[in-house]
Amino acid sequence: MVLLAHVIGSLYGCLAIVFGAFGAHALKKTLTDEQLKSFETGIKYQMYHAILLIVLGFNLNLEAGVEKYMVYCFMLGTFLFSFSIYGLVLGNSKGLKVKFLGPVTPIGGLLLVVGWGLLLYSFVKEWV
Structure with a gap:
């Protein structure tokens, strides 16, 4: 599980850099300011969690169910x-209807919140 966390974290980090460069150079001319800001939000969250996965892999054994x-x-x-x-930003910039992706974003956000809640629980359970 540690190896998986490291591999996925590294992949997410690498892709965040690639997408960031792509957004800053190639997409800056084609996206609105609002679209670019949304794209950058995706990149930031991806990089934050890439780093988190790598750090967790180094600091926890990731064998317990909660982990x-x-x-x-x-x-x-x-x-x-x-x-x-x-997908939403790029689809909208090309005039494509990608509305099916709209509900996917909050589901992903909810999973991130659950992950942080589980991390909090893994720390707090040591006190109780």
């Missing part, structure tokens, strides 16, 4: 949240 679910929430939540934003 596994937490990592799965971060991996899936990041994918659903950030990549649905990318």
Whole structure:
């Protein structure tokens, strides 16, 4: 599980840099300011959680049930949240109807919140 967290975290980090450069250079001319801001939000959340996955992999053994679910929430939540934003922004900029992605973003966000809640729980349970 640690290896998976490291691999996915590294992949997300790498892609965040690629998408950030793509957004800053290629998309800056074609996206509105609002669309660019949304795209950048996806990149920021992706990078934050990429770093988090790598740090968790170094600091936890990720074998306990809570830790596994937490990592799965971060991996899936990041994918659903950030990549649905990318799809919505790019689709809208090309005039495509990608409304089916609209509900995906909050589901990803909810998974991220659950992941952070599980991380909090893993810390607090040590006090109780």
